[in-house]
Amino acid sequence: MNLTKSDIENLEHKKRLNIINSVSGIKPANLIATKSKDGQTNVAIFSSVFHLGSNPALLGFIMRPAGEVPRHTYENIKETGFYTVNHVPITIVDRAHYSSAKVDRSISEFERCGLTEEYANGFHAPFVRECHLKMGLSLVEEIPIAVNNTIMIIGQIEELIIPDQAVDEKGYIDLSLFNTAGISGLNNYYSLKREASFPYARPDEIPDFGT
Amino acid sequence: MNLTKSDIENLEHKKRLNIINSVSGIKPANLIATKSKDGQTNVAIFSSVFHLGSNPALLGFIMRPAGEVPRHTYENIKETGFYTVNHVPITIVDRAHYSSAKVDRSISEFERCGLTEEYANGFHAPFVRECHLKMGLSLVEEIPIAVNNTIMIIGQIEELIIPDQAVDEKGYIDLSLFNTAGISGLNNYYSLKREASFPYARPDEIPDFGT
Numbered sequence: 050m051n052l053t054k055s056d057i058e059n060l061e062h063k064k065r066l067n068i069i070n071s072v073s074g075i076k077p078a079n080l081i082a083t084k085s086k087d088g089q090t091n092v093a094i095f096s097s098v099f100h101l102g103s104n105p106a107l108l109g110f111i112m113r114p115a116g117e118v119p120r121h122t123y124e125n126i127k128e129t130g131f132y133t134v135n136h137v138p139i140t141i142v143d144r145a146h147y148s149s150a151k152v153d154r155s156i157s158e159f160e161r162c163g164l165t166e167e168y169a170n171g172f173h174a175p176f177v178r179e180c181h182l183k184m185g186l187s188l189v190e191e192i193p194i195a196v197n198n199t200i201m202i203i204g205q206i207e208e209l210i211i212p213d214q215a216v217d218e219k220g221y222i223d224l225s226l227f228n229t230a231g232i233s234g235l236n237n238y239y240s241l242k243r244e245a246s247f248p249y250a251r252p253d254e255i256p257d258f259g260t
Numbered sequence: 261m262n263l264t265k266s267d268i269e270n271l272e273h274k275k276r277l278n279i280i281n282s283v284s285g286i287k288p289a290n291l292i293a294t295k296s297k298d299g300q301t302n303v304a305i306f307s308s309v310f311h312l313g314s315n316p317a318l319l320g321f322i323m324r325p326a327g328e329v330p331r332h333t334y335e336n337i338k339e340t341g342f343y344t345v346n347h348v349p350i351t352i353v354d355r356a357h358y359s360s361a362k363v364d365r366s367i368s369e370f371e372r373c374g375l376t377e378e379y380a381n382g383f384h385a386p387f388v389r390e391c392h393l394k395m396g397l398s399l400v401e402e403i404p405i406a407v408n409n410t411i412m413i414i415g416q417i418e419e420l421i422i423p424d425q426a427v428d429e430k431g432y433i434d435l436s437l438f439n440t441a442g443i444s445g446l447n448n449y450y451s452l453k454r455e456a457s458f459p460y461a462r463p464d465e466i467p468d469f470g471t
Contacts, residue, residue, distance in 0.1 A: 050427060051381070052420040057317050060431070067431030069314040072395060072420065074288025074347050075435060075442040075452055076311065099310050100287065101322060102408040103280040106268050109322075111312060136285050142456055144469055150461040163469030170262070184283060189407055196401055196414060197313040203407060209263040209283065216261060220271070220278030224286060224444050231286040231442055231452060233435050236459065239452040241286055244441075245353055246448050250361040258355055258374025 071234040078137035078230040082175045083125030090157045091121040094145045096232040106206040114198040130188045131173040135180035138228035142238040181227035183210045278445050286442040289348035293386045294336030301368045302332040305356045307443040317417040325409040341399045342384040346391035349439035353449040392438035394421045
């Protein structure tokens with residue numbers, strides 16, 4: 050299937066959404082959890098979390114247009130400055146998926162989706178107990194992306210909780226040891242299997258690939 | 261393992277790189293290919309490509325600090341306005357990985373890494389023949405991220421090539437049907453297996469999760 054820019058524009062709306070949301074490749078499955086100043090918690094699945102830098106340790110994620118629909122995650126982050134990012138294990142992708150439903154602000158998706166709030170190290174926002182790798186972040190910056198009215202949220206990792214047995218002496222983390230899931234499109238969930246590791250690629254150490 | 265912000269700062273440099281590059285979750289494995297105005301091609305692996313929007317169809321990716329080391333990909337994108345993004349199948353992750361080695365500008369990583377340039381639909385930049393899902397993009401915008409001196413490159417999809425059998429009537433794409441790989445950290449490659457699909461999550465259709 051070969052599609053040009055105008056073919057893509059002319060696709061039926063839902064089909065375009067499904068196709069174009071898949072073409073970046075596999076996406077991480079993370080639950081982002083927050084708590085408003087008055088104590089109302091919120092948790093929602095995001096597939097747009099990405100690595101931005103290691104020192105300082107920064108993650109970014111993309112928020113859809115503000116104002117379009119209520120964005121409790123965004124409001125709570127703005128109000129408190131804190132949020133958690135929690136890897137979704139493949140065993141709870143059903144619960145995680147339904148956290149995307151737009152429920153009333155007074156209802157916590159934790160309760161609605163059978164997820165458990167967990168508080169650790171005095172961090173304001175709740176972690177998700179069912180997740181194994183989880184992080185507490187503080188808001189660093191939001192960058193508006195004018196071209197499609199989205200917002201990139203940048204946060205610094207304040208707290209990092211990783212299962213000990215999943216980290217080796219080099220700091221390699223095997224995501225499959227704690228069943229971290231991937232997403233393609235808006236609806237499809239994948240399990241992961243580590244197949245290969247390679248050393249840092251130096252020009253004089255490139256193998257002979259038979260060329 | 262529980263690490264605070266200062267624990268992270270105090271990690272040995274390489275260990276910090278490995279750990280923090282893994283905590284966003286699974287990352288997509290893409291080869292970005294370019295061609296300079298004078299015809300020199302370049303291809304390099306990136307794990308930072310992310311979905312930004314479906315209409316227009318936009319992808320973003322993160323470039324490390326410009327000026328730190330030569331960035332042939334960046335220079336060619338700036339010079340020509342075009343690049344391709346190609347999903348790496350798990351079968352060629354070795355070749356793809358070594359494209360990150362910093363070889364001299366006059367050497368094409370295509371040749372050095374046993375990858376094949378492919379030209380289609382009159383698009384300026386080369387696609388990677390060994391990849392099955394591939395896209396031609398035009399540069400839309402670059403957004404400097406001041407906090408760590410990186411740059412977000414935003415491009416619009418001009419050409420999209422997908423294996424027919426991997427797309428169903430809804431537009432769902434099964435990445436495992438053409439062996440698209442995932443990455444964690446800087447060095448670890450994963451195969452993907454689709455495990456579950458769920459419908460769009462409506463508030464009144466959330467299953468009873470036993471709460």
